[in-house]
Amino acid sequence: MQRREFVKWISTAAAAATLPGCATSLPNKQKSVARVAIIGAGFAGVAVAKYLRLWSPDIEVVLIDPNIEFVSRPLSNRVLAGSLDIADLTRSYDALIGKYGVRMVRDQVTRVDMEKRRVLPSRGGAIPFDRLVVAPGIDLMYESISGVHFADAPDYVPHGWVAGRQTTILREQLEAMPDGGTYALSIPQAPYSCLPAPYERACQIAHYFKRNKPKAKVLVLDANENIAFLPTLFARAWEELYPGMVEYRPNMRLVEVDVRELTARFQSGAEIKANVLNVIPPQAAAGIARDLRLLGISDRWCEVDFRTYESIRIKGIHVVGDAVMGPPTMLKTAHVANQQAKICAAALIAILHGDPYRPTPVLTDACYSFVSDKEAIHWTAVYQYDSGKKTMVMMPESAGTSTVHNAEEARHASSWLLNILDDTLG
Amino acid sequence: MKHLLFMTLPAIIFTTCAHADDRVARDWATGCIACHGTGKQQGTIPSLTGRERSAIVAAMQEFRDGHRPAAIMHQIAKGYTPVQIEVIADYFSRQNPATE
Secondary structure (H helix, E strand, O other), rough: OOOOHHHHHHHHEEEEHHOOOOOOOOOOOOOEEEEEEEEOOOOHHHHHHHHHHHHOOEEEEEEEOOOOOEEOOOOHHHHHOOOOOOHEEOOOOOOOOOOOOOOOOOEEEEEEEOOOOOOEEOOOOOOOOOOOEEEOOOOOOOHHEEEEOOOOOHHHHHOOOOOHHHHHHHHHHHOOOOOOOOEEEEEEOOOOOOOOOHHHHHHHHHHHHHHHOOOOOEEEEEOOOOOOOOOOHHHHHHHHHOOOEEEEOOOOOOEHHHHHOOEEEEEEOOOEEEOEEEEEEEEHHHEHHHHOOOOOOOOOOEEOOOOOEEEEEEEEEEEHHHHHHOOOOOOOOOHHHHHHHHHHHHHHHHHHHHEEEEEEEEEEEEEEEEOOOOOOEEEEEEEEOOOOOOOOOOOOOHHOOOOOOOOOHHHHHHHHHHHHHHHHHH | HHHHHHHHHHHHHHHHHHHHHHHHHHHHHHHHHHHHHHHHHHHHOOOOOOOOOHHHHHHHHHHHOOOOOOHHHHHHHOOOOOOHHHHHHHHHHOOOOOOO
């Protein structure tokens, strides 16, 4: 879709959203008992919307997000290798609207009036709610790095972290890079969304180089003191599949970038010049969570009650997805977001019906990383709610990984994506 | 007689609190759907919708005991209690694969 067309479409959508009567119309003519507004239509927000309507059609759901299509971040590193196209990861929100009766407002939320309980989008009219769900994902903290403070900095030093246009920009830079050139990947300090993803990316780009630019180099510049997740499995994959191609350097905390020279300067004083400079900035819960004063003791993430995902800070607001401060070892993955969303939806239905039922949550994480075009590795763990500790506790025997990269798990990972997309948007 | 009571007691409880039990089952089972799908088979991960309760329970037991080869389920199976596995298996057995 062309930009002009997109803007026109957005204005029409925003106008339609403010039509009188639109707010209360339910497709099945059921009387609405309550309205839930959801900010953010990623894996977490969409799953809350779908499951609220699937399990309780008498609850009205308004989902607010500026994106017109859903693009999966999981598996988007494979686009960088040329193994998948962005279209393979893109889905429409049509079923959510047509099949489940979710009202979508394509708009950016600038403010929430908690006193009057209404969301104020940037273009359309106010959206009143009984309960608010905040699923905004993460913000990239460019302010922590010098030299990248202008809006189109990511066009020169792409993050490729939010799948879509950024993935395409990074792919194009890799394609244009000469054989014998250096691709440098700056990884922020943990926690950030999906801990294994940068290391998977190093594998995918090495895979592309191995076939197309065999003299090129992948330079992994990690702010962490070691590979932040599955270190043995990733190190083995680099060594066995891409010998001499991937170089890993720990404790490389990025402080400054020269986007014209493609030079990165680190806290240690080291300077690195690259042909393609991929900067993944440090991360925190998205700005709206900060504006709503939902951030917890970490000042980066939102603390919640794990039975309901209601904020510990502000009653009546629920937080799901990457913005949540999970218990130790729990990753910020699409899979975790999906599981949190369903627990949140079940709790919201009970709360809005004055029902004392609360879920006794059990939550599974399953996270796959592709190390080549045909092999993958996984991490999994099951978490049970501990009412004494008031948190999700990892069941130690369930926590595990692959023993080594293998083809069977690559097939499972592809199957996983189709199933979770269908579970979320189908 | 005593034996019979033991057999029927869970059924009685289930019937009287059917609504509550359904929600518990739904909330536990829905986690599995993220990988196993909403009913149609897509790729290698098997759908659980409409599967026999006993087959799911037996598979989970075999995964736990290491008697069934697995890439990931031998780990996941160890995170659920036997009661959760029974309830989840029962839930999937009652779903119609033709619809969802």
